[in-house]
Amino acid sequence: MKQKVIAIVGPTAVGKTKLSIEIAKRFNGEIISGDSMQVYSGMDIGTAKIKQEDTQGIPHHMIDIKEPDESFSVADFQYYVQKYFDEISARNHIPIIVGGSGLYIQAVLNDYHFADEKRDDAITKKLELELEQYGIEPLYRRLKEVDPTQANKIHPNNFRRVIRALEVYEKTSLTMTEYHMQQKTESPYESLLIGLEMERSLLYDRINRRIDIMIQEGLLEEVKLLIKKGYENSQSMKAIGYKELVPYFAGESSLEESIELLKRNSRRYAKRQYTWFKNKMNVNWYNLTPLTISEKFDEILVDLAGFIEVK
Structure with a gap:
């Protein structure tokens, strides 16, 4: 029950x-x-x-x-x-x-x-360096190319979520959208x-x-x-x-x-x-x-x- x-x-x-x-x-x-x-x-x-x-x-x-x-x-x-x-x-x-x-x-x-996807510090630091050097636009453009569905949910100025979505993709080859689609649909709670x-x-x-x-x-x-x-x-x-x-x-x-x-x-x-x-x-x-x-x-x-x- x-x-x-x-x-x-x-x-x-x-x-x-x-x-x-x-x-x-x-x-x-x-x-x-x-x-x-x-x-x-x-x-x-x-x-x-x-x-x-x-x-x-x-x-x-x-x-x-x-x-x-x-x-x-x-x-x-x-x-x-x-x-x-x-x-x-x-x-x-x-x-x-x-x-x-x-x-x-x-x-x-x-x-x-969420626990299945641990943060990858190396990838995060690499993306943060890109952000510092070139700004958010190239990163956001890349996210729109690999995962347009997720990009449409994220404001371009929300660099933390942009970086997280790209980090998941670079680490797992799954887009954040694909990752979310794998979630359970039936709740374990009533x-x-x-x-x-x-x-x-x-x-x-x-x-x-x-x-x-x-x-x-x-x-x-x-x-x-x-x-x-x-x-x-x-x-x-x-x-x-x-x-x-x-x-x-x-x-x-x-x-x-x-x-x-x-x-x-x-x-x-x-x-x-x-x-x-x-x-x-x-x-x-x-x-x-x-x-x-x-x-x-x-x-x-x-x-x-x-x-x-x-x-």
Whole structure:
């Protein structure tokens, strides 16, 4: 019998955290953060981590397990989360993964085999030297020649993904597209995906208000401290919520410009999240409004009861 797993997905600020607490209380669950940035300690406000006083005693996992200058990949995420699935299920509790990082959640539920392809430092360094000497364009052109499908998914400025795709090809003679096609199509888990959505103007208003609250709660001080600790150029600081504010502290933009950019990038990210989950995963969607949230949550709990109780 497959392990049962609940996943709560949807865009930022839609209400996933609140729902996860209600589900965990009702069905004896434990919560796993599906946000790829909440793994970093000291990055609390900008990643919208749940406050300890709001957990209502429900165990939360995948939070504060890395320092901001440590690397963390989708393969790492998969390893840790699947380990938590086993541990939580062994306690006869229900694992509830909550978040908006679509690729990460998909990799866990579909058991992608990232570990089979280790990094090849020699190839990576060679490609990085080419990048330094000639820029990204020749590398991107090469990727378009060998794997146009993957090239179309990668922005030319995302040199890390361009290099990774070429590295896989040079090492294995398989394109990244061919590699992905070899992945399992049947999940090893019996999962139910709950998706929360909201009319766009309502959601965007919630996103804007959430960012205003983050500023009030000390997001600027959080970013300033991370810069002071030497994390400014770390990969973690490229995340939305942090990268927009670094130029302010460098004197390159005004605070108003940085906050407006943060709001814009957050709204655009929400749109991309919708697109990912609707196109790539089998999600049961529930449309929320400020007046119907409680009613919809009750409906979701009823729907989940059948999933949990069926043996």
